[in-house]
Amino acid sequence: MTLTIAIIGVGEVGAAAAYALILNNVCAKLLLVDNRSSHLDGQVKDLSDSAFKEQNGTRIEAATYREASQADIVIFAAAAKRGIGETTLQYRDRSAATLHNVIEAINPFKQNAILLVVSHPVDTLTTIAQRLSHLPPTQVIGTGTFLESIRLRGLLANQFGVAASSVDAMVLGKHGESQFVPWHLVNVGGVSINELSPSDPIDRDKITQDCRRKGEQIIEEKGAIAYGIASAVSTICTSILLDRRQVYPVSYMQENLGCALSMPAVLGRSGIESTLAVSLGSFDKQRLQYSASEIKKRVDSNIQ
Numbered sequence: 001m002t003l004t005i006a007i008i009g010v011g012e013v014g015a016a017a018a019y020a021l022i023l024n025n026v027c028a029k030l031l032l033v034d035n036r037s038s039h040l041d042g043q044v045k046d047l048s049d050s051a052f053k054e055q056n057g058t059r060i061e062a063a064t065y066r067e068a069s070q071a072d073i074v075i076f077a078a079a080a081k082r083g084i085g086e087t088t089l090q091y092r093d094r095s096a097a098t099l100h101n102v103i104e105a106i107n108p109f110k111q112n113a114i115l116l117v118v119s120h121p122v123d124t125l126t127t128i129a130q131r132l133s134h135l136p137p138t139q140v141i142g143t144g145t146f147l148e149s150i151r152l153r154g155l156l157a158n159q160f161g162v163a164a165s166s167v168d169a170m171v172l173g174k175h176g177e178s179q180f181v182p183w184h185l186v187n188v189g190g191v192s193i194n195e196l197s198p199s200d201p202i203d204r205d206k207i208t209q210d211c212r213r214k215g216e217q218i219i220e221e222k223g224a225i226a227y228g229i230a231s232a233v234s235t236i237c238t239s240i241l242l243d244r245r246q247v248y249p250v251s252y253m254q255e256n257l258g259c260a261l262s263m264p265a266v267l268g269r270s271g272i273e274s275t276l277a278v279s280l281g282s283f284d285k286q287r288l289q290y291s292a293s294e295i296k297k298r299v300d301s302n303i304q
């Protein structure tokens with residue numbers, strides 16, 4: 001069986017994700033799709049060099065949407081450039097239209113394919129992708145707050161002077177302004193954060209804000225985000241294809257809310273294998289309800 005991953009949109013994020021997948025030797029074949037044909041040819045050549053160097057046998061090929069439909073995982077990382085004078089809402093609706101066109105060109109997906117949405121607005125696009133792809137909800141996943149969770153671990157690790165891998169912490173909810181940190185679940189080396197007393201007190205509000213703002217800062221400073229999200233994509237794909245059943249906060253359909261939002265999920269060969277119930281306070285529950293109503297409004301206005 002040839003494990004194949006297709007990446008739709010090989011700009012900054014798609015290409016960095018491809019590079020991480022090659023280095024981590026996740027699949028036998030990487031199919032790349034992009035509507036800028038000469039850019040696509042260049043990416044295939046450039047990434048092939050890294051695969052030849054790694055000698056891990058990952059084959060890199062340019063592909064059509066129909067060829068991508070047969071991949072085990074299809075990653076949606078396409079985005080249009082923001083137009084001059086375009087509002088955020090107009091731009092987001094255009095991103096939804098791009099997703100719509102791409103899914104129509106791909107449909108039908110291979111029966112057990114996993115669709116991984118990376119592009120923003122990630123929760124809205126994941127919800128739309130689930131409706132349009134006709135894949136079961138467990139097979140449509142958004143990267144959601146995974147990257148923010150990685151950032152949260154990093155910030156806490158720095159403060160406690162430990163490795164990020166020794167920190168267990170997640171950002172949940174709707175990616176962006178209303179994402180939140182369930183602090184009662186945070187632990188360092190298995191010890192609850194509520195029982196730890198670091199030399200510098202932990203400013204939870206500041207850390208939550210820093211986590212929210214880091215993406216904007218990176219974009220202001222270098223124009224795009226690539227490596228952190230690429231690592232997140234590679235980790236998600238590895239857990240799925242190797243059926244590792246690791247638990248990560250990703251965006252997926254929340255039955256009770258009617259849209260996709262980030263909650264912890266067990267990722268394996270079928271996508272979302274199972275979910276973990278998280279106890280939340282009433283404020284966070286209200287925040288989820290509000291986020292869900294906002295997402296559903298955008299989804300309804302984009303799918304007639």
Ligand SMILES: NC(=O)c1ccc[n+]([C@@H]2O[C@H](COP(=O)([O-])OP(=O)(O)OC[C@H]3O[C@@H](n4cnc5c(N)ncnc54)[C@H](O)[C@@H]3O)[C@@H](O)[C@H]2O)c1
Pocket residue numbers: 008009010011012013014033034035036039077078079080081098101102118119120121122143144147224225226229
């Ligand atoms: N989920 C996250 O945490 C996260 C992090 C960083 C970026 N993003 C999002 O990822 C997306 C991609 O960002 P980027 O920096 O790579 O953008 P980019 O502009 O560098 O690349 C987008 C690519 O998509 C291609 N494209 C556009 N329409 C297409 C179509 N219909 N079919 C195929 N390809 C198409 C473009 O030609 C381009 O190569 C954006 O929506 C961005 O906001 C998400």
